[in-house]
Amino acid sequence: MASKLVTSNRAGWTFAFPGVSLLTLFIVVPFFFAFFLSLTNQRLISPNPTEFVGLDNYRDLLSISVLSIEPEVDDAGVVLRDADGNPKYPRVRTFTRNNPDYKQYAGMREWFRWHSGETAKVIVATDVVFWNSLRNTLMFVVVVAPIQDALALGLALLINQRLRGINVYRAIYFMPVVVSIVVVSLLWRFLYAEDGLLNSILGALSFGLFEGRDWLGSPDTALGAIEAMSIWQAVGFHMVIWLSGLQTIPPTLYEVSRIEGASKWQTFRYVTWPGLRNTAILVLIVITMQAFALFAQIDVMTNGGPLDSTTTLVFQAVERGYAKQDISGGSAISVILFLLVLTISLVQRYLTREK
Amino acid sequence: MAAITPDNHRLRLIVRYTILTLIALIFVFPLVFMVMSSFKPDLQLLRDTSSFRAFLPVGDLSLDNYRDAFTRAPVATFIFNSVFVTGLTVLLSLLFCSLAAFSFVFLNWTGREVLLSIVLATLIIPFETIAIPLLLLVSQLPWIGWEGLELGWLNTYRVQIIPWIADGLTIFLFVQFFKDLPRDLIEASRVEGASWWQIYRRVVMPLSGPVIATAAILKFLVMYNQYLWPLIVVQQETYRPVMVGLGYYFQLNPAWGEIMAYLTVITVPVLAFYLVLQRAFIASIASTGVKG
Numbered sequence: 001m002a003s004k005l006v007t008s009n010r011a012g013w014t015f016a017f018p019g020v021s022l023l024t025l026f027i028v029v030p031f032f033f034a035f036f037l038s039l040t041n042q043r044l045i046s047p048n049p050t051e052f053v054g055l056d057n058y059r060d061l062l063s064i065s066v067l068s069i070e071p072e073v074d075d076a077g078v079v080l081r082d083a084d085g086n087p088k089y090p091r092v093r094t095f096t097r098n099n100p101d102y103k104q105y106a107g108m109r110e111w112f113r114w115h116s117g118e119t120a121k122v123i124v125a126t127d128v129v130f131w132n133s134l135r136n137t138l139m140f141v142v143v144v145a146p147i148q149d150a151l152a153l154g155l156a157l158l159i160n161q162r163l164r165g166i167n168v169y170r171a172i173y174f175m176p177v178v179v180s181i182v183v184v185s186l187l188w189r190f191l192y193a194e195d196g197l198l199n200s201i202l203g204a205l206s207f208g209l210f211e212g213r214d215w216l217g218s219p220d221t222a223l224g225a226i227e228a229m230s231i232w233q234a235v236g237f238h239m240v241i242w243l244s245g246l247q248t249i250p251p252t253l254y255e256v257s258r259i260e261g262a263s264k265w266q267t268f269r270y271v272t273w274p275g276l277r278n279t280a281i282l283v284l285i286v287i288t289m290q291a292f293a294l295f296a297q298i299d300v301m302t303n304g305g306p307l308d309s310t311t312t313l314v315f316q317a318v319e320r321g322y323a324k325q326d327i328s329g330g331s332a333i334s335v336i337l338f339l340l341v342l343t344i345s346l347v348q349r350y351l352t353r354e355k
Numbered sequence: 356m357a358a359i360t361p362d363n364h365r366l367r368l369i370v371r372y373t374i375l376t377l378i379a380l381i382f383v384f385p386l387v388f389m390v391m392s393s394f395k396p397d398l399q400l401l402r403d404t405s406s407f408r409a410f411l412p413v414g415d416l417s418l419d420n421y422r423d424a425f426t427r428a429p430v431a432t433f434i435f436n437s438v439f440v441t442g443l444t445v446l447l448s449l450l451f452c453s454l455a456a457f458s459f460v461f462l463n464w465t466g467r468e469v470l471l472s473i474v475l476a477t478l479i480i481p482f483e484t485i486a487i488p489l490l491l492l493v494s495q496l497p498w499i500g501w502e503g504l505e506l507g508w509l510n511t512y513r514v515q516i517i518p519w520i521a522d523g524l525t526i527f528l529f530v531q532f533f534k535d536l537p538r539d540l541i542e543a544s545r546v547e548g549a550s551w552w553q554i555y556r557r558v559v560m561p562l563s564g565p566v567i568a569t570a571a572i573l574k575f576l577v578m579y580n581q582y583l584w585p586l587i588v589v590q591q592e593t594y595r596p597v598m599v600g601l602g603y604y605f606q607l608n609p610a611w612g613e614i615m616a617y618l619t620v621i622t623v624p625v626l627a628f629y630l631v632l633q634r635a636f637i638a639s640i641a642s643t644g645v646k647g
Contacts (some may be wrong), residue, residue, distance in 0.1 A: 007463045007464065007465075008462050008463060008464060008551070009464045011458070011462055011464075011551045012458050012463065012467060013458075013464060014458075015454045015458035015462065016454070016455045016459065016464075016467075016470065018451045018454065018455070018521075019451040019452050019454060019521040019526060020455055020474065020521070022451065022518075022520050022521035023474060023477065023521040023523065023526070026489065026517070026518035026519075026521070027477045027480060027521075027522070027523070028473065028477065029492065030485040030488040030489040030492055031480055031484075031488075033488040033491070034484065034487070037488055044490070044491060044494060155378070158374070158375065158378070163368075163371060163372075163375075166375075167633075169378075169379055170637065171630065172379045172382055172383060173379065173382055174633075174637060174640075175383065175626065176382055176386075178576060178636065179386070179622055179625070179626070180579070180580035180582070180598055180621070180622070180625075181580065182580070182601055183598075183601070183622050184385075186605065186614065187386075187388075187618060190611060191385060191388075195401065195404065196404060197385075197388060197404050197409060200405045200406075200409075232381070232382070236382070237640055240637050241643070244641035244642075286643075289479075292481065292483075293481045293482075293483040295483060295582075295583055296582045299582075299602070300605075314483045317483070317484075317486070317487055318487070318583065318586075318587065321486075321487030321490065321587075322487070322490060322586075322587040327488070327490070327491050330487035331487050331488055334483070334485065334486070334488070337481075337483070337484050338480065338484040341481060341484070342479065345479065
């Protein structure tokens, strides 16, 4: 090891300096800078001096509350109802705008609501768009990580058999990975269009029963459509990582299980799966990190719409930090994103630790 | 497998290949569609989407879309920018990261371990979380150019290159590889009086073909396909790379066939490159899996 070598500070520093100083300046410094900026009111270009504002940016982002609203009643105390017989509620803005009795809700907007009996429970937040972006990001991670992980393993198992020409299939499955996500997103925009390819294919496969829809134009399907495309693009990447994990399992183990007369499932359960532990952890963490970083697809395909149904944390960070030049607001979202990624990586590591 | 009759065996093979091929179709159909559509006029392109013709080179084929794409936007400039930025970054990254890794593995110096752990810790920082503070940083950085001291790196080549030269993963890949090189070789050269630079140049790097290929391919993919960073630091057409140029081009409302031509031009060379070096590409992705 290096410790046995003579200490050579001059050579050591000279060789390491260019790389390490660039890495420090462009990765480590901005990383800590993000925490600092998120506590200020820094803008990209501003005539005013930067001020320290404490946790104001986080308060604006994270303030959220439940507002219980009782139905409106007439003078006799009878609940007023609309034409469908549903109770009428006062508008949320009567609580959140200039209402001295409800100061804690000042400036908040409705995020969503549900009903408990006749009382409406309204979730109000200062920054509803941020909460939407948080929800969408988490939804994306929760859907994409397990599905992509499982599909990648399935493909890896499929490719890991001895067949002539199997490498051709491996090369094809991997192909979308080398194509830019921007290209893929534009291409799929066309596939997802109302008169696009996907609707024609689905129509043909169902003998015309399937009615075409505008996949990216509806809040119900837009995020799902982006999830499906993202899985399509990146599944080959994780297939290859699974594959290299599969190939570390000694062939003798398979020999033994075959001699012992194990079924395919048993072989997978008791030979393959235990051998894939470390790969499984790695793939899960990598997919999760990549999923949290969702940006290009959104920027190219939907711009966060329709109705904020596809906006994400990174998209909001860029939207504010770059488009609106609000560096501090963008930095605060970046810090929240980093803490989320870190927490989830640590939880994943903890759950999959050696027992 | 003596129990399996030849017929049975053949049937199983057919089933296997059918499954493999059907899955393969899922992965290639959008790309085939892209290339085929790039040769078709819009009217036909839209009509063809309702049938199999969408995937076939049939009908009125021409290179018109390509001509129109190149005249509508400075596509050639975008391509040059991407190739220039990607090429230079890959080269500088290989040099600086391998030098740092060499120092971490073969040399003993104060601060070595602390710095190495900092380098490895950066692996958990997604770029997306530092993009905004980095934007502010580069907008203020000084630079000494032809016209003397200037402030701010926005709208330049350097802002697309310099921040991307050193990264934790590339250094890590070199460190892992160097650790497995025979120590005796280094010590023998040292005894013979070779300088550290000579050992790096003449002994270590010539042995590092595989890791150089891996690091170069990974960096190439990251750089060529980059979107978020150039999107926020480059607003001038003259410095735009292809992916950001694409977004800008799309806003000019070109015909779909033209878009497909643009997509084909910037994608097919990479795909060809990939198909030729397929094993190296896949091996390089697989080697990122070592970091668990």
